Structures are given as C-alpha cells and as structure tokens.
Amino acid sequence: MKIKEILESEGKGQKINAKGWVRTRRGSKHVSFIALNDGSSINSIQVVAEASDFDEELVKKITTGSCISVNGKLVASKGSGQAVEILASSIEVLGTSDSEEYPLQPKKHSLEFLREKAHLRFRTNTFSAVFRLRHALNFAVHKFFNDKGFYNLHTPIITGADAEGAGEIFQVTNLDLENLPKNEEGKIDFSADFFGSKTNLTVSGQLEAELGALALGQVYTFGPTFRAENSNTSRHLSEFWMIEPEVAFADLNENMDLAEEFLKYCIQYCIENNADDLQFLDARMEEEESKLRKEDRSEMGLLERLQFVIENNFERLTYREAIDVLRNSKPNKKNKFQYPINGFGDDLQSEHERYLVEKKYKKPVIITDYPKGIKAFYMRMNEDNETVRAMDILFPTIGEIIGGSQREERLEKLKARMEEMDICQKELWWYLETRKFGTCTHSGFGLGFERLIMFVTGMKNIRDVIPFPRTPQNAEF
Numbered sequence: 300m301k302i303k304e305i306l307e308s309e310g311k312g313q314k315i316n317a318k319g320w321v322r323t324r325r326g327s328k329h330v331s332f333i334a335l336n337d338g339s340s341i342n343s344i345q346v347v348a349e350a351s352d353f354d355e356e357l358v359k360k361i362t363t364g365s366c367i368s369v370n371g372k373l374v375a376s377k378g379s380g381q382a383v384e385i386l387a388s389s390i391e392v393l394g395t396s397d398s399e400e401y402p403l404q405p406k407k408h409s410l411e412f413l414r415e416k417a418h419l420r421f422r423t424n425t426f427s428a429v430f431r432l433r434h435a436l437n438f439a440v441h442k443f444f445n446d447k448g449f450y451n452l453h454t455p456i457i458t459g460a461d462a463e464g465a466g467e468i469f470q471v472t473n474l475d476l477e478n479l480p481k482n483e484e485g486k487i488d489f490s491a492d493f494f495g496s497k498t499n500l501t502v503s504g505q506l507e508a509e510l511g512a513l514a515l516g517q518v519y520t521f522g523p524t525f526r527a528e529n530s531n532t533s534r535h536l537s538e539f540w541m542i543e544p545e546v547a548f549a550d551l552n553e554n555m556d557l558a559e560e561f562l563k564y565c566i567q568y569c570i571e572n573n574a575d576d577l578q579f580l581d582a583r584m585e586e587e588e589s590k591l592r593k594e595d596r597s598e599m600g601l602l603e604r605l606q607f608v609i610e611n612n613f614e615r616l617t618y619r620e621a622i623d624v625l626r627n628s629k630p631n632k633k634n635k636f637q638y639p640i641n642g643f644g645d646d647l648q649s650e651h652e653r654y655l656v657e658k659k660y661k662k663p664v665i666i667t668d669y670p671k672g673i674k675a676f677y678m679r680m681n682e683d684n685e686t687v688r689a690m691d692i693l694f695p696t697i698g699e700i701i702g703g704s705q706r707e708e709r710l711e712k713l714k715a716r717m718e719e720m721d722i723c724q725k726e727l728w729w730y731l732e733t734r735k736f737g738t739c740t741h742s743g744f745g746l747g748f749e750r751l752i753m754f755v756t757g758m759k760n761i762r763d764v765i766p767f768p769r770t771p772q773n774a775e776f
C-alpha cells in the first residue's frame with residue numbers, strides 16, 4: 300500500500316505491507332520507531348518494531364536512507380502526532396545505507412548543499428513537495444487547455460530558427476569540431492552537417508505553434524526550450540520548460556484574459572489537490588522569512604498570496620503609463636533605482652517590475668504596448684508605428700512570468716519589420732506563407748513553467764524547482 304493511502308485509513312489491525320525509505324529511526328533497547336516515506340505524501344508513516352520480535356543485526360541496518368519493506372498491522376497510534384502506525388511483524392532491508400556516508404542526515408540542510416546532491420534531494424520534505432507540485436501544475440496545464448478545446452502540438456526541439464532573434468542559441472551539429480569542412484570562401488560548410496543546414500536547439504515553439512493555430516484554431520505547446528544567455532540569476536535556466544498557447548481570431552485583450560484565467564486555474568488546482576504540500580511549504584517559507592530583515596519579508600504568507608492572486612483582477616496598463624508611474628515614483632526621484640527611468644524606450648528591469656507589482660499596485664500587473672525596439676519581430680505594430688501589441692505579466696517576487704503578443708498578421712508589415720531587424724526572410728519562408736495564404740488576427744503567449752512553480756511553492760531559486768538544473772558552467776546529473 301502507498302503510505303498516502305495508509306495514512307488515510309483507519310487502524311483496525313488490518314495486515315498491510317509498505318515499502319519506502321527510512322527518514323529516521325529512534326527509540327530504545329526495547330522498541331524502535333521508524334519514520335518511513337515512499338514519496339506518495341509529505342507525511343511519513345510511523346513503524347513500530349518491538350526489539351523482542353527482531354534480530355538486533357537487522358535493526359542496526361535500518362538506518363536513515365535505507366530502503367525497507369515492512370509487513371505488519373495497521374493500528375491506531377498511541378503516541379501523538381499521527382493517527383495510525385504500523386506494528387511491524389517482519390521487516391526486510393531491501394537496500395542498506397551507510398549512515399556515516401549518507402549525505403542527508405536528519406537535520407536541516409541548505410538548499411545550496413542539496414543542489415550538489417540533486418540525485419538524492421527528492422528524499423527531503425521540501426523537494427518531494429516541490430516535485431509533487433510540479434507534477435500537479437503540469438497536469439493542470441493540460442487539463443485547462445484540453446477542457447477549452449485546445450490541441451497540444453509537439454513542436455520541434457531541433458530547428459533552424461531563432462524565434463526570439465536574441466541569438467542566444469545552442470548549436471546542434473555532428474560535424475567534427477576538430478576538423479570542420481570549409482567551403483570555397485573558407486567558411487564552415489553546413490551543407491555537410493547532419494541536417495544539411497545550420498541548426499540549433501529551440502528557444503521557443505511559437506513560430507511552429509502559429510502554423511498550427513492557423514488551421515487547428517487553438518493549440519498549445521509544452522516543451523523544453525534552451526537559451527544560451529549567460530545570466531546566472533535566480534530566475535534563469537539554460538534549459539527550461541515553456542507553455543505556449545496560440546489562438547486564431549484572438550486579439551491582445553482576449554490573449555490577456557486567457558492568460559489571467561490560465562494562471563488562476565493552475566494555482567487553484569494546486570490549492571485543491573495539493574493542500575498538504577502547500578501547507579508544508581507555507582510553514583517553510585514563514586520560517587525562512589523569519590530569518591530575514593523585517594523590510595525584506597513578504598507581506599503575505601504563501602497560501603495567502605496564492606489566494607490573493609486568484610481573487611483579484613490583474614492590473615492592466617500600457618508601457619507608456621508604466622513609464623510615467625515609474626518616472627514619478629519615489630525610488631526614481633531619490634535615485635534609488637540602479638537603472639534610472641528617463642522615458643520612452645527604457646527597458647524595464649526587474650527592480651522596476653518589482654516596484655510596480657509589490658509597491659505600487661500590490662498585485663499581478665500586465666503591461667502592454669511596449670516600444671518596438673525592445674520586442675521581437677513578430678509582434679503586431681500599433682498605429683503609432685512606435686509600439687507593438689505586446690504584453691508581459693509580472694508577478695510578485697517573480698517578475699516576468701508570461702510574455703506574449705498579438706502577432707503581426709499583415710504580410711507587408713511583417714516583412715518590413717524583419718528587414719528592419721535583420722531577420723532572414725528566406726529562412727522563415729514558411730512562416731511568411733501563413734500571412735500569404737488565409738492570414739488572420741491571432742495571439743499567443745509563453746509561460747515559463749519553472750517561474751510558475753517558483754511562485755506556487757515559494758522557492759526563491761529557479762534551480763530548486765526543476766529536477767536537474769542546467770545553468771552556465773553546470774550540467775551535472
């Protein structure tokens with residue numbers, strides 16, 4: 300039986316078997332109390348082993364980290380702290396664990412230390428809760444879109460396109476790097492490469508998702524994306540997962556409505572289905588924050604914050620309005636921003652995003668209509684010829700969680716923009732053809748899956764919400 304099921308059962312002396320990993324064993328000469336966890340729940344089951352029933356040598360092998368199978372009776376617990384416990388009749392040690400060497404001692408370890416033990420960190424309460432929530436969110440994403448009649452589209456991982464045009468790509472090749480084929484001009488001959496052209500890992504499935512949307516109506520991708528940006532921050536990964544819906548006939552307003560509904564749905568799903576894990580993480584965050592200076596603490600606890608986001612409308616304002624607010628803000632006037640806001644054209648840094656979300660509006664904010672110069676080529680140009688139909692959703696403590704836009708569906712305007720931004724039209728001939736054959740208004744966005752998990756779990760470093768993070772200088776495990 301899974302421990303989750305056992306914990307929900309009544310202890311009537313029924314015979315059961317449980318398998319799992321030992322968190323702790325304590326007790327006396329006469330009796331051992333073993334906390335056993337199998338990952339099905341944040342809670343462990345208490346196993347009681349009377350010394351008289353067990354060989355001393357066997358009991359010695361039941362150490363923190365070992366794996367055991369227990370047969371016994373499920374009974375109401377005599378101790379406080381748990382409703383039921385297993386009275387063991389036989390125990391088999393499936394896998395021993397040298398207690399001196401085992402890195403996860405029954406004490407608090409730092410997240411940095413556990414990152415180095417990423418192969419074992421699933422066995423801690425914090426990480427098991429985080430990864431159960433990651434699963435729940437993954438499931439919620441598919442359920443949300445399926446219920447709305449979207450089709451999940453698998454877009455390629457290997458591509459020739461750099462959708463965002465930022466040049467932060469990982470090249471894919473099987474050429475011998477020590478002995479590269481050259482053409483007559485002395486340049487690398489990519490026609491000799493595996494795919495006959497230059498390829499890279501995808502930075503976004505959007506361009507292909509658009510092709511799908513312009514026939515299937517509403518699609519979404521959910522896949523890994525790769526970015527070689529050398530930013531070693533707590534919010535960036537080199538390999539992260541992105542959800543990208545794309546909707547035919549939707550304009551930017553409908554796009555924002557969909558994004559807001561989607562985020563609220565995912566959070567609500569976790570509150571309904573993962574209450575134990577969230578309660579644990581709520582208490583964990585409170586404890587972590589109690590170590591911070593008062594002014595650095597969050598105003599709300601984790602659960603309170605999640606509820607707050609579900610219950611309130613996101614604040615929507617244009618980039619121009621945001622710049623005005625920021626220019627006239629206290630920190631800007633007092634020169635407290637590292638990057639002072641002067642006016643139109645300034646890119647919003649995370650300090651500005653946090654000011655708007657955490658200080659000014661105190662709720663999620665959607666900023667629209669950014670200057671064309673700081674956004675990608677595919678966004679729809681506004682009448683003013685200066686701004687594009689972009690939207691970014693900013694979340695408390697996270698900053699940008701979603702980036703999206705209404706797409707430029709007018710062939711001539713799209714071509715002009717690509718020219719201006721030096722994007723090769725020949726390579727994207729297929730993208731341009733959708734504007735030639737039955738083009739229409741359409742919009743979409745990308746949600747950084749790990750950033751959503753950070754928000755829901757209260758984890759402050761993105762490396763702690765993906766099983767095996769890839770970041771500059773690090774691809775272990």
Ligand code: 4AD
Pocket residue numbers: 462463502503504505526528534535536537539541543544699700701702703704743744745746747748749750
């Ligand atoms: O804003 P971005 O770059 O938008 C796109 O890629 C569009 N093609 C999306 C679309 O319209 N279909 O990325 C979208 C989101 C960001 O808001 C952020 O949450 C996340 O992806 N993201 C990252 N997450 C972790 N590590 C990184 N290095 C990230 N870069 C972006």
Ligand code: MG
Pocket residue numbers: 691699701702
């Ligand atoms: Mg963005």
